[in-house]
Amino acid sequence: MGDIIKKTPYPIAGLMLACATLGNLLAIYGSFFRYLFGALAFCILALILIKVIVMPKSLVTAFENPVVASVLPTFSMGLMVLSTYFTSFILFANVMWFSAVLLHLILMAVFTFKYILNFDIKAVFPSYFVVYVGLVVGSISAPAIGQQSIGQVIFWFGFLSYLVLLPFVLYRVIKIKAMQPPALPTLVILTAPASLCLAGYISSFPQPNNALIYFLSGLAFVMFVAVAIKIPNLLKSEFYPSFSAFTFPFVITAVAFKNLSSINDFYGYMIFARFLEIWATIMVIYVVIRYLMFLLSLEFPIAQTKKKQAN
Template identity: 35%
Template sequence: MRDLTRFAGAPTPMAGLALGIGSLGWSWENMGIFDGKAQALGAAIAGVLLLVLAVKFLLHPHLLKDDLAHPVVGSVVPTFAMATMVVSKAIGGQLGSGLWLFAVALHLVFLATFAWHRARDFKLHHMVPSWFVPPVGIIVADVASPGGALAPLAHGLLWFGIACYALMLPVMLYRLIFAAEVPDAAKPTIAILAAPASLSLAGYLTVVAHPSPLLVDLLLGIAVLMTAIIYLAFAKLLRLPFSPGYAAFTFPMVIGATALFKVVHLFAAWGIDSTSIAQLTFLAELELWVATVIVSYVALRYALFFSPLRRAHLAA
């Protein structure tokens, strides 16, 4: 039992790292050389991290309650459900569909709880980019959708997420430009600005049979622009002292590459000229390599920071 109490120290943002690792393995499948092995490996590692957090929340439910009430940590709690959706895709079959449905329900509970807390004590300066995670992050359900009888639910979640992004983006930009500076402890969440457009695009292309060229071009433009901005922001973000919030760097980079690969396949189906497709493929592969470096770096920093030797040094 004493060993189990150690799980209380597992940082909740680690769910974001699980999401990044699971998604990275899946995204590498677009290179066409892994035959499902990369997806399975990513899902397995993500599953271990999720299991650690699940034990923490089951043994110490008050910690989950406290996290959900926090204006920053509460917004990243849903990454636990999002990572579970990614794992469900790797499992597949009825078990995968059941796990997907459970993760969707869990995400909606996290969303409702976070929204309730924020509505009770809303302050503009509390807003950080991770606030996109509860309402827009649900679109991961579309990227991981098992289809079939669950397709209508996936479609509803897609349009809910896109609508929330459209409503929140102007407010978030206003807050970042005109309100108080984001505290250093929350600055890693700035990287999340790269995720919503890419996630919306990836989800849209996954579940919509006949995509609108206008919406695809709009989301693609925003996605590439936001990703480029965060690439530049990394010059400062990576200089911040390490914290579990570094996990926010991972998934936004991965989903950017994933969305571009989906656009490549779409453009090929539309008969777009080969030069444009080649350029977009190069960009997708570049983003995938950048995502791999970022995820590997964050995972290494986590491993070093939470190693037994490091914990013993801090305790001393």
């Protein structure tokens, strides 16, 4: 067990977030799916908490890497989603949700002080969206615990942050490029912010503006297609902890278009939403398997084949 804790990377928090969100997404098909993926999320939560307690210095070290530091807030995002699993105990759910929002703000402040105030465009990655736009998970989860008004404020913060960050991230990805292999999976995060804002907007605003919905859904669709084209090549790489990036962006895109299809004017998106559900579920299961094999020091079959070919 000690070896597993030691090997547990902090980016696995992204997988925790994805599992918790996917559990809620698939709950319509039966409570089994919600409990299954919810249980996986809680298991990952336990691993992360144990590592922080047993190896506190590892958290300090994590902040020295801009990619890892920028995905750490997926932990607080995951806590926001997991709080919705306790709506039967509304006081506990509220405490958990507010604590998660506060933690996210703290992580955001530390990241801003360390990387934004010492800005270097070469240190910018798509995962920067996680730090600022990621707070919009609060807009999605807020209505479930009776905090819709706060969810609306969070949405506007996240949406404006997205508009500010987008030019810098696109410039970094398109013009500068030169991203190291371990950071390449973060390209998938490009599909998350617009979808997250779309899902948060629909969730926290009873009467959403159609113009804003068209803007966000169009941007979310374009980003999804752009990322989906690159997925086959990205999946061919060896395993990195950043594989977590293959999960939540697709899950939240599925959530966004499912929420969108529930609005009468946008019912036609239902088929696309169903496709996204299947896509996101496959990606989460795939990454769960890859992480299990990594933590248990087992070789993935494809990796074994590549080694044989290389020899």
